[in-house]
Amino acid sequence: MLPHWVYEKCPGISTAHREAAIARQAQLTKPTGALGRLEQVAIDLAGLQETVQPRAARVPIIVFAGDHGIVAQGVSAYPQEVTIAMMSNFAAGGAAISVLARELGSSLEVVDAGSLAQSPISGIVTDKPRCGTRDFSVEAALGPAELAFAFECGQRAVARAAAKQPDLLILGEMGIGNTTTSAAIAASLLGVSADEIAGSGTGVDAAGRARKARVIDDALSRHGLTKAGASPEQTLRTVGGLEIAAICGAIIAAAQRRIPTLIDGFIVSVAALAAARLNPSCQPFLLPSHQSAEQGHRLVLRALNIQPLVSLDLRLGEGSGAAIALPLVRLACALHNGMATFAQANVPDRPA
Numbered sequence: 001m002l003p004h005w006v007y008e009k010c011p012g013i014s015t016a017h018r019e020a021a022i023a024r025q026a027q028l029t030k031p032t033g034a035l036g037r038l039e040q041v042a043i044d045l046a047g048l049q050e051t052v053q054p055r056a057a058r059v060p061i062i063v064f065a066g067d068h069g070i071v072a073q074g075v076s077a078y079p080q081e082v083t084i085a086m087m088s089n090f091a092a093g094g095a096a097i098s099v100l101a102r103e104l105g106s107s108l109e110v111v112d113a114g115s116l117a118q119s120p121i122s123g124i125v126t127d128k129p130r131c132g133t134r135d136f137s138v139e140a141a142l143g144p145a146e147l148a149f150a151f152e153c154g155q156r157a158v159a160r161a162a163a164k165q166p167d168l169l170i171l172g173e174m175g176i177g178n179t180t181t182s183a184a185i186a187a188s189l190l191g192v193s194a195d196e197i198a199g200s201g202t203g204v205d206a207a208g209r210a211r212k213a214r215v216i217d218d219a220l221s222r223h224g225l226t227k228a229g230a231s232p233e234q235t236l237r238t239v240g241g242l243e244i245a246a247i248c249g250a251i252i253a254a255a256q257r258r259i260p261t262l263i264d265g266f267i268v269s270v271a272a273l274a275a276a277r278l279n280p281s282c283q284p285f286l287l288p289s290h291q292s293a294e295q296g297h298r299l300v301l302r303a304l305n306i307q308p309l310v311s312l313d314l315r316l317g318e319g320s321g322a323a324i325a326l327p328l329v330r331l332a333c334a335l336h337n338g339m340a341t342f343a344q345a346n347v348p349d350r351p352a
Contacts, residue, residue: 061108069132077203117131194212
């Protein structure tokens with residue numbers, strides 16, 4: 001059983017602030033709709049943040065790391081030791097998301113939500129119920145208490161970030177094998193075959209992708225998760241990952257605090273899909289960033305009704321795609337807040 005707070009309703013969109021933002025966009029010195037989806041980003045943020053001046057200045061980044069027992073089935077191009085090594089790389093400032101965080105002026109917290117590390121790593125928050133998941137091709141990946149712990153790990157991370165009074169959050173992940181785990185979750189929740197969802201992940205070849213899909217389909221059949229509408233709790237416990245569950249918890253906990261999340265690539269999007277199935281009231285707080293090169297991402301974004309801002313063929317994870325899209329969100333806010341109206345600029349408006 002998941003903690004009761006997971007199901008508590010998130011606050012609603014402020015209709016008054018949303019309508020005010022729509023009205024302001026109509027008064028700015030530009031043709032109606034000329035800034036395209038940047039206008040919608042500002043309007044959505046105004047309603048979510050309950051403000052006439054939407055903001056994207058303070059955006060902490062939280063990366064959750066975990067390892068996956070399914071790697072024993074040969075589904076990844078990289079060995080599991082990479083997860084631990086990359087956590088140290090994050091902390092040392094050498095990873096892509098570390099560079100992006102510095103450039104964006106964002107804080108970066110890395111949480112070991114379930115790696116194989118046997119002892120704490122310097123610069124990393126350790127908050128895990130076990131070291132890695134079980135091999136879900138053989139048995140359930142997690143026990144009920146372990147899944148609940150992972151959700152609360154996400155909630156605790158959001159509580160720490162909330163002290164910075166964030167405008168948005170970016171959530172990222174690291175974990176060798178987590179594209180396989182995410183594909184299994186998505187296939188179960190969407191009721192599709194693994195072949196439609198599973199991609200190349202860390203760079204497996206065509207034969208490796210086929211093996212990954214076969215492992216997933218066999219596991220879903222074994223656990224009775226082959227029909228659409230499977231319980232998200234059962235799916236996450238049976239084929240999920242600790243870092244993915246932590247991201248689910250973080251998304252819901254952030255929305256309950258009225259903090260939108262800029263959704264990253266395939267793995268975070270799958271976590272967002274599970275979060276929205278568990279608590280549909282968090283859905284409006286899921287903001288788009290990019291569409292990755294991972295095969296199943298398009299299907300997951302469609303299920304979330306999210307249209308990405310950019311498509312750059314990224315497949316790195318770590319929160320990198322959301323971080324790269326953040327400047328667009330900041331510019332959307334700056335344009336909304338800083339442009340003159342027709343009246344202020346003494347520019348003739350369209351005829352009534």
